[in-house]
Amino acid sequence: xxxxxxxxxxxxxxxxxxxxxxxxxxxxxxxxxxxxxxxxxxxxxxxxxxxxxxxxxxxxxxxxxxxxxxxxxxxxxxxxxxxxxxxxxxxxxxxxxxxxxxxxxxxxxxxxxxxxxxxxxxxxxxxxxxxxxxxxxxxxxxxxxxxxxxxxxxxxxxxxxxxxxxxxxxxxxxxxxxxxxxxxxxxxxxxxxxx
Numbered sequence: 001x002x003x004x005x006x007x008x009x010x011x012x013x014x015x016x017x018x019x020x021x022x023x024x025x026x027x028x029x030x031x032x033x034x035x036x037x038x039x040x041x042x043x044x045x046x047x048x049x050x051x052x053x054x055x056x057x058x059x060x061x062x063x064x065x066x067x068x069x070x071x072x073x074x075x076x077x078x079x080x081x082x083x084x085x086x087x088x089x090x091x092x093x094x095x096x097x098x099x100x101x102x103x104x105x106x107x108x109x110x111x112x113x114x115x116x117x118x119x120x121x122x123x124x125x126x127x128x129x130x131x132x133x134x135x136x137x138x139x140x141x142x143x144x145x146x147x148x149x150x151x152x153x154x155x156x157x158x159x160x161x162x163x164x165x166x167x168x169x170x171x172x173x174x175x176x177x178x179x180x181x182x183x184x185x186x187x188x189x190x191x192x193x194x195x
Contacts, residue, residue: 015041016051017065020058025103029059029114059111060119066104067126073097074133083141084195090134091186094163099178105167131156138193148194159189 019040023032034055038048052058077093079086098105108123115123135156141147149155163185170181 012041012043013051016043016048017058017062021062021103021107024059024062024111025106029055029107029111056114056116056119059107059114060116060123062104063108063111063115063123064126066101066108067123067130070097071126071129074130083137083144083146084190086137087141087147087189087193087195088186090137091159091163091189092182094160095166095182095185096178098164098167099170102167105164109164131160134159141193141195146195155193159192162188162192 016037020032020037023036023040032055034048035045037055037058038045041048052061074090074093074097077089080089112120112123135152138147138149138152138155142149142152166181166185170176170178172178176184
C-alpha cells in the first residue's frame with residue numbers, strides 16, 4: 001500500500017513537514033533520508049513523493065513557511081511611534097516568536113548551507129526583509145539622536161544574533177521566566193544602542 005489508509009493531502013502534507021522539521025532539527029538535513037521521513041509519518045518511501053518532489057524542496061518549504069510566518073507576525077504587531085518603543089516591541093516580539101518555534105529557528109539558521117543557490121537566494125531575501133525592519137528602527141533612532149550606533153548594519157545583525165541566541169539556552173520552567181528574559185534582553189539591547 002503506497003498511501004496510509006485515510007490519508008489526505010490536507011492532513012498528510014502537514015504531517016510530512018512536521019516530521020521533516022523534527023528530524024532535520026534532531027539529526028541535521030544531510031543525515032535524514034526521505035525513507036526516515038516517510039517512516040515517521042507512516043508512509044512507504046515512494047508515497048512521500050506525493051507530498052514533496054524531493055528533500056531539497058522540503059527543506060526550502062520549511063524555511064520559507066517559517067520566514068513568511070515571521071514577517072507576517074511582525075507586520076501585524078502594532079508599532080509605537082518612538083524608535084525606542086519600536087525597538088522594545090521588536091525585542092520582545094523576536095524572543096516570543098522564536099521561543100515558540102525552536103526547531104524551525106534552528107533549521108532556518110543552521111541549514112542554509114544545504115539550500116541550492118536558487119533556494120538560498122529566495123530565503124536570503126526574506127531574511128533581509130526582516131533585518132531591514134530592525135535596521136529601519138535603528139536608523140530612525142540614530143537620526144533623532146535617541147540611539148548612538150557606529151554601524152547600523154552591524155548593530156542590526158548583532159541584535160538579531162543576540163536575541164536568537166535565547167533559543168540555545170532557555171528552558172521552560174527554568175530559573176528565569178520568559179517575561180524576565182525579555183526584560184533582561186531588552187535592557188541589553190537598549191544599552192547596546194546607547195539609549
